[in-house]
Amino acid sequence: MPHLLRPTPALVTLAALLVVGGASPGAAHEEREASFPDGSGTRPVFLGYDNERKRVVCKPSSASRIAALPDGRMKRVSRALLDDCRFGSIQTAVNSVQRRHTSVYVLPGRYSEREWARKPRSEYCSNLATESATPLARSSYIGSISEPGERPEADGLEAQPAEGAADPIALSYADQRRCSGNLNLISVFGDETPHDDSIRCDSEFCGLQIVGTGARTTDVVIDNRFQKLNAIRADRAGGIVIRNLTAQQAEFNAVYVLETDGFLLDRLTTRGNDEYGILAFASDHGLITRTDSYYNGDSGIYPGSASDLNGDNTAFEPTRYAIEIRGNRSHHNTLGYSGTAGNSVWAHHNQFYDNATGIATDSLFPGHPGLPQDHARWSRNEIFSNNQNYYTRYVDEGVCDGPMSERGYLDGVVCPVVPVPVGTGVLIAGGNYNSTDHNWIYDNWRTGTMQFWVPAPLRDEYDPEKLYDTSHHNHTTDNRMGIAPDGTIAHNGLDHWWDDQGEGNCWQDNVSSHGEPTDNTTLPTPSCDDGGSAWTPGLPVKDAGFLSCSQYDRSDPTLRHPPACDWFDTPDEPSATEAGVAGAPSAVRPAAAQDDLVAVPVVAVSGVAILLARRRRRAHRA
Amino acid sequence: MPTAREMPRPAVLGLGAAAVLAAAGGSLLAGGAPSLTASGPVSVSGTEASAVFTIGDRTVRQVRYDDQGTLHLRFTLTNHGPLPVTVTGLAEAPVDPRLFDLVGISTGELPPGESREVTLTLAMTGCESLSSRSGSFVTTIDVGTREAGVFEDVVSVELPEEIHTGSPREAFCPRSTATSRPQG
Numbered sequence: 063m064p065h066l067l068r069p070t071p072a073l074v075t076l077a078a079l080l081v082v083g084g085a086s087p088g089a090a091h092e093e094r095e096a097s098f099p100d101g102s103g104t105r106p107v108f109l110g111y112d113n114e115r116k117r118v119v120c121k122p123s124s125a126s127r128i129a130a131l132p133d134g135r136m137k138r139v140s141r142a143l144l145d146d147c148r149f150g151s152i153q154t155a156v157n158s159v160q161r162r163h164t165s166v167y168v169l170p171g172r173y174s175e176r177e178w179a180r181k182p183r184s185e186y187c188s189n190l191a192t193e194s195a196t197p198l199a200r201s202s203y204i205g206s207i208s209e210p211g212e213r214p215e216a217d218g219l220e221a222q223p224a225e226g227a228a229d230p231i232a233l234s235y236a237d238q239r240r241c242s243g244n245l246n247l248i249s250v251f252g253d254e255t256p257h258d259d260s261i262r263c264d265s266e267f268c269g270l271q272i273v274g275t276g277a278r279t280t281d282v283v284i285d286n287r288f289q290k291l292n293a294i295r296a297d298r299a300g301g302i303v304i305r306n307l308t309a310q311q312a313e314f315n316a317v318y319v320l321e322t323d324g325f326l327l328d329r330l331t332t333r334g335n336d337e338y339g340i341l342a343f344a345s346d347h348g349l350i351t352r353t354d355s356y357y358n359g360d361s362g363i364y365p366g367s368a369s370d371l372n373g374d375n376t377a378f379e380p381t382r383y384a385i386e387i388r389g390n391r392s393h394h395n396t397l398g399y400s401g402t403a404g405n406s407v408w409a410h411h412n413q414f415y416d417n418a419t420g421i422a423t424d425s426l427f428p429g430h431p432g433l434p435q436d437h438a439r440w441s442r443n444e445i446f447s448n449n450q451n452y453y454t455r456y457v458d459e460g461v462c463d464g465p466m467s468e469r470g471y472l473d474g475v476v477c478p479v480v481p482v483p484v485g486t487g488v489l490i491a492g493g494n495y496n497s498t499d500h501n502w503i504y505d506n507w508r509t510g511t512m513q514f515w516v517p518a519p520l521r522d523e524y525d526p527e528k529l530y531d532t533s534h535h536n537h538t539t540d541n542r543m544g545i546a547p548d549g550t551i552a553h554n555g556l557d558h559w560w561d562d563q564g565e566g567n568c569w570q571d572n573v574s575s576h577g578e579p580t581d582n583t584t585l586p587t588p589s590c591d592d593g594g595s596a597w598t599p600g601l602p603v604k605d606a607g608f609l610s611c612s613q614y615d616r617s618d619p620t621l622r623h624p625p626a627c628d629w630f631d632t633p634d635e636p637s638a639t640e641a642g643v644a645g646a647p648s649a650v651r652p653a654a655a656q657d658d659l660v661a662v663p664v665v666a667v668s669g670v671a672i673l674l675a676r677r678r679r680r681a682h683r684a
Numbered sequence: 685m686p687t688a689r690e691m692p693r694p695a696v697l698g699l700g701a702a703a704v705l706a707a708a709g710g711s712l713l714a715g716g717a718p719s720l721t722a723s724g725p726v727s728v729s730g731t732e733a734s735a736v737f738t739i740g741d742r743t744v745r746q747v748r749y750d751d752q753g754t755l756h757l758r759f760t761l762t763n764h765g766p767l768p769v770t771v772t773g774l775a776e777a778p779v780d781p782r783l784f785d786l787v788g789i790s791t792g793e794l795p796p797g798e799s800r801e802v803t804l805t806l807a808m809t810g811c812e813s814l815s816s817r818s819g820s821f822v823t824t825i826d827v828g829t830r831e832a833g834v835f836e837d838v839v840s841v842e843l844p845e846e847i848h849t850g851s852p853r854e855a856f857c858p859r860s861t862a863t864s865r866p867q868g
Binding site for chain 2: 524606609612
């Protein structure tokens with residue numbers, strides 16, 4: 063990472079610290095420790111519907127479903143493929159693959175993979191906690207090795223282990239591959255040499271394509287029904303393509319890409335999952351495009367811990383991006399996009415709307431390789447109306463207390479698993495070198511953009527020299543705040559919220575529905591041309607609320623609303639009359655938003671106190 | 685000076701009554717409950733790592749979670765009241781901090797206006813039942829007290845540093861299973 067150290071012992075209240083013994087256990091979401099691919103892969107391309115290397119999967123209903131398709135290419139393609147159908151199960155078809163770059167064509171139908179979902183586990187796979195030949199070292203994973211026979215009280219999770227069996231969910235790659243049905247409905251494991259040091263894809267599954275042949279993504283539905291933790295898992299599956307289908311009802315992920323160098327997720331619908339629609343973790347050379355993700359309790363799209371290509375890059379411009387996300391829609395989730403350690407990701411021309419928060423990237427949670435987060439770019443996205451309060455609507459009402467399959471996830475119920483500030487467009491919680499540019503960010507009732515420092519100890523980094531190593535060199539430029547692409551005015555509660563922390567942060571050439579962008583900053587927002595913000599040692603930062611809100615636990619009646627956390631209070635809708643319209647500048651930002659957001663007034667250093675609490679027009683510093 | 689055992693019984697009773705009245709008066713003067721505050725410096729043992737930072741007006745000590753470990757937090761407790769206060773232990777916390785069990789606090793008497801170092805003992809436990817992206821705070825403790833040897837009370841004491849442990853992902857959570865933890 064760039065050298066962001068600002069050692070100011072007299073001002074920094076770092077008091078006592080110890081760093082003992084080894085690296086932080088690296089894992090995310092109850093997973094083995096992940097590592098980045100070597101970057102030698104390439105992004106795959108769709109091989110079309112006439113790949114000679116193919117398997118065709120269908121259901122008894124496929125013929126009638128094909129007949130019902132609208133006339134056109136996909137109807138012709140599906141009809142032609144129907145005669146070649148030899149498989150009733152996608153996993154069975156995958157398992158039959160013998161050569162790389164094979165296409166598994168999935169004809170219209172509903173696939174619950176009953177055969178695999180109900181397949182009894184082997185003795186070995188039922189007793190991984192005690193019998194694993196490749197157990198994870200205690201130091202290299204988190205959670206999940208249980209004692210034989212121990213059956214703690216469940217919390218809605220329905221991927222139950224065999225009766226009396228221990229059921230770890232953080233497995234070594236070798237065990238994941240050997241016991242692929244423990245946690246996954248459909249899985250592709252590309253590394254057939256799990257005991258060597260390489261995580262490269264080296265098997266017949268490299269370049270596999272799983273492709274629906276319907277006219278719409280919903281013509282082919284992979285319905286996990288919460289039978290397994292993940293609906294589709296692509297693990298070290300370099301070159302994987304998943305295209306033109308729907309995956310739904312997984313406790314963890316509808317589509318899960320892990321340690322994979324080269325992947326394409328194209329035209330997918332991922333919905334009704336307790337956590338993620340699409341999760342790509344520790345992967346490189348990826349493209350996520352034309353997907354539609356909704357009703358997910360965490361995020362629709364999560365490019366977390368993407369390959370950390372720019373971790374040592376101290377320039378604002380990245381060397382390259384690991385994952386590109388373009389042309390997607392992600393809506394009605396807790397988060398439209400989320401990326402703890404979402405490094406080197408470029409998301410553009412997407413729509414993130416009607417979530418609780420539109421986009422978030424962070425360095426808040428430990429165990430993600432590549433922290434602190436850096437070098438993401440969000441450009442030319444529409445980020446709007448992210449005001450859904452699923453906390454009060456479903457968590458408070460007890461809807462989320464029932465079994466997952468009965469909560470109504472496919473009917474729009476969302477049970478947030480993480481705390482986010484309702485009403486926020488873009489949230490950078492401890493990131494560096496990020497660019498938020500040329501977006502339309504409007505109708506987010508709390509704030510359009512929000513950026514704050516995250517202390518390193520929160521990610522289990524106790525090195526005192528790294529205490530202030532987040533929230534530097536983030537650029538917010540050329541956005542249209544409170545203005546839709548068609549020119550319609552829909553104010554944000556506040557355009558920009560910043561805790562005044564960090565150096566090199568800048569806001570420039572943003573156009574606002576208020577005339578000049580509104581913000582909460584102590585000094586005028588620094589421009590990029592002037593080098594951005596100067597780090598001000600000792601300036602007490604504003605309390606963004608994340609500490610209090612971090613206690614959120616949806617299953618705990620008290621901690622559903624942690625004391626002093628106001629993130630789950632729906633902000634008032636900005637009044638159309640209280641502020642100006644585009645071209646008619648208004649000096650005053652919405653008072654309610656200001657009060658809500660600035661939990662602790664800033665005490666500035668000497669010489670800037672006069673600037674406190676000023677409500678003023680910002681000089682446009684383009 | 686004669687001890688109570690050496691004094692005539694009526695005199696002892698009279699002194700006792702006077703003491704009770706004085707205590708009552710003192711207690712009233714003190715607003716009905718002892719006035720105790722906690723202050724630093726704070727020291728911590730029982731965790732591999734900890735660090736202190738401030739955000740806004742909050743001072744937070746982050747500690748690395750160590751399942752089933754015992755955390756000892758030492759700080760100074762001061763009795764601002766006019767009467768001696770005996771710390772008798774911890775009262776039940778109004779909010780369960782989930783990743784901490786409040787085990788106890790060193791007991792003993794605090795003369796009026798005086799301070800002494802006390803040790804708060806917390807057990808780190810419960811990661812298997814908490815969302816792995818949640819954290820837990822202990823900001824205040826409720827301390828059982830006896831004032832002037834007579835009046836029992838529960839006093840809420842704000843810790844000099846908020847104690848926070850983050851996601852149990854930081855550390856091994858040995859009793860966690862596929863069914864034990866909420867998602868997140």
